[in-house]
Amino acid sequence: MARKGKATVVGAGFYGSTTAMRLAEYDVFETVVLTDIIEGKPEGLALDMNQSRPIEGFETKVIGQSTGPNGEGYEAIAGSDVVVITAGLPRKPGMSRMDLIETNAKIVRGVAEQVAKHAPDAVIIVVSNPLDEMTALTQLATGFPKQRVIGQAGMLDTARFSHFVAETLGVPVGSVRTLTLGSHGDTMVPVPSRCTVDGKPLSELLPADTIEELVVRTRNGGAEVVALLKTGSAYYAPSAAAARMAKAVIEDSGAVMPVCAWVDGEYGIEGVYLGVEAEIGKGGVRRVVETALTDTEKAGLLEAAVAVRAKQADVKDL
Secondary structure, rough: OOOEEEEEEEEEOHHHHHHHHHHHHHOOOOOEEEOOOOOOOHHHHHHHHHHHHHHHOOOOOEEEEOOOOOOOHHHOOOOOEEEOOOOOOOOOOOOOOHHHHHHHHHHHHHHHHHHHHHOOOOEEEEOOOOHHHHHHHHHHHHHOOOEEEEEOOHHHHHHHHHHHHHHHHOHHHHHOOOOOEEEEOOOEOOOOHHEEEEOOEHHHHHOHHHHHHHHHHHOOOOHHHHHHHHOOOOOOHHHHHHHHHHHHOOOOOOOOEEEEEEEEOOHHHOOOEEEEEEEEEEEEEEEEEOOOOOOOHHHHHHHHHHHHHHHHHHHHHO
């Protein structure tokens, strides 16, 4: 198998380390770098991951690198094709994603500046919360072209929606197609009109009130996990989403995925990072893909854009 390129995951918590493991097991990268501010943690995890290579049969090498408060250690990410930023605090029960904004803004800005310095040609995938705002902040802090900074949200929210539909109907998850747009939060816009099961519209299989219950559960999907865990937040499904996005970048696949991307004219929306479908390749977002929406869904997307734009306007000062 031809392996190429280098991926970096910043943050070796549950989310980051699981993402790094998934990327390594894909066996498409030459190298995966895992960094963290806790001395020895990324090195130890990398050693553990590398020792799984003979069992799982992948050759991608994992490198762990501790980093310091003044950027020490970041030279290890030099030449990265993709950087996944997971750094920041996770939610605790009762917290909204917005409760994390000031604390995580300082962390994410510092990381973004180091990425710009050491990996100036990378595509950045942001997963730190609050997602939409941290994606906008990362672009401002790096000065990268907007298409090279994208956020992971829609992939995860869509996967949650698909899971809930499959469980409700008792069908294989592979038979379900769903979509979520908008923000990664209260103004998330699940799109029932685009939902099918074995090609049949979801509206023919479930009553409207049941579909609405699934929409609400999807919107609150992260909080449901946080409440059950009591410490920490979801990482298996989120890491799968981020890793798939990184794979699409290194393979220049052109896969169409729901992501947080810069929207500037599509759907009549101007100048904001928002959850939409986009075609992903080696340069990040090739183009935003507009899809047919009902009037209600379109109104929800416009509402999300207004809410997110207001918050993103504040991040430049954080």
